[in-house]
Amino acid sequence: MKEEVDQWFQLNMVSNSTSTATTTLHHCERWLPPENGVIKCNVHANWRNPYLHSGVAWIAKDHNGNVTHHARDAIVHAPNRFIAELRCIIFAMTSLSDLRISRVIISSDYTEVIEAIKCPLQWPRHRGLLQQVLRLKEKFQVITFDSEKVTANGVARDIARSVLRDGRFQSYLAMGGPSWLHDRIAREQH
Template sequence: MLWKNRNAFAFEGRVFDAETTVAKCVEDSRRWVEVLEASKKDEEGRSRICNVGKVWKAPQRERERERVKCNIGISWTKDSGLVGAGWILRNSEGEVLFHSRRAFNGAASLLEAQRLGLLWAAESMISHRVKNVTFEIEASELVGSLNRQKAWPAFRAYGEELREMMSKVSGWEVSLVKRDANMGAFLIARSVTKEKRFQSYVAQGSPSWLKRLLADEGTRMVS
């Protein structure tokens, strides 16, 4: 709210008194807490938002088009603000098409790290001209802001920014995923923060050190 008021002052010349600003902050905080509490109760029933299984699931085959799944992993170090991000793109047969890794600096929170990772993954799909992508990420706030905007008013700005980027990916979907079903992408991301592998890359096929894990996920996948 302080940031919004600052922008309104800088670009529109609008001035807000302290009492109004504080009251609005308190109201937004109250609504945010209510939404988070409500989301915990119905999270398991959100078929559009989350995949609650412990097994990676291949994207469903569609009659007229091929759908692919992009799993996004995020690893964030609080002390340094270092972010490791990784994504793995697979088809309906569980075959790894591409995988990638990148490091970011200066993220003040896990939410900011997740935002950077999701935006980067979308940009990657755009640059590789990949269509009909289901993105999976461990970020309930971001997924909620995209799929249920009215239920996540405190994250509206995130949702608007992400939707603008996602609109450039034809046939996009975003779902919440648990760590057990997102292990490959997470391990790629963690190689940045734990093993200090800062070099970014994009490569075809499975990463050699994750072949066994990804092959095992593929054999257990649910089509």
């Protein structure tokens, strides 16, 4: 019972850090750059069913649309897309923190996950994963969570899809964007 009480207080505690966590909804059909000094990280989980791997990926770009990093991984034991997407966001946040990126926008086309991060108490079933997001938020100076249209999140979706489609189960993090999406990334810059 004490553990439950401690978890409740942790979820309801107002942070004293300089971290900012907000959620805004964007309804633009194409990728929009962040403000100068902020990295925008698009994420996506390619989930098919609870018995197979899911592909997760993220791609980070600066205010000019230049790709700073991207990553992909295969995860198991994701009973639904919601959990796969939350785990993808945790993967991206952990990586960005490890890279010492402190000002970031996390963007997903899965609106319900963004809303769960915004109001975790309304999603008690996913408390454990949402607590991980809450703890990771503290590692950032500024962090914002945005919902985007599927068309604005296309590159992250393609990278995540490649995990299952091409059997690329090896996790990696790389500077720049994937060479096979170079032309598409360049088109998004304009």
